Amino acid sequence: MRPLQGCRRQEIILGIVTLYLAAGWALQTQGGVSLLVPQPNVNATVAQNILLSVEYSCKGIVSIEWKHVSSWGTNKIVEWKPGSYINISKSYKDRVNTYENGSIQLLNVGVRDAGYYVVTITEELGTNIYGTIVL
Numbered sequence: 001m002r003p004l005q006g007c008r009r010q011e012i013i014l015g016i017v018t019l020y021l022a023a024g025w026a027l028q029t030q031g032g033v034s035l036l037v038p039q040p041n042v043n044a045t046v047a048q049n050i051l052l053s054v055e056y057s058c059k060g061i062v063s064i065e066w067k068h069v070s071s072w073g074t075n076k077i078v079e080w081k082p083g084s085y086i087n088i089s090k091s092y093k094d095r096v097n098t099y100e101n102g103s104i105q106l107l108n109v110g111v112r113d114a115g116y117y118v119v120t121i122t123e124e125l126g127t128n129i130y131g132t133i134v135l
Helices: 008-028
Strands: 033-036 050-052 055-058 062-070 074-081 084-088 097-098 103-106 116-123 128-134
Touching: 033 116, 033 128, 050 084, 055 116, 074 097, 084 097
Parallel strands: none
Antiparallel strands: 033 055, 050 103, 062 074, 062 116, 074 084, 097 103, 116 128
């Protein structure tokens, strides 16, 4: 077998470089989102302020939504797109702070705040990831 020379060798090298660039581009644009919930159980006393801490990572644009699920039903707390808009439900209007990392702070918690808090991170391409914190 003789070594590749001239145009044929350049075509193969160009093809390999193109393949690597395409694979790198696909990995970058493929999307995907990850979510960390460092404290899945939070204990609180009445009238305390609490932090429901999460941290997400995503190369694309995301929207974040928090819901409260309890024996009284399911309530949407807040939905936002970091750096863009924030929609806070009326029942939480003066009781919630949002953070760029996806966390929320609830102010002046009461007995009715006990339950499950579900965060949904949705990437612009439609990928969802969920996390839950029990209060």
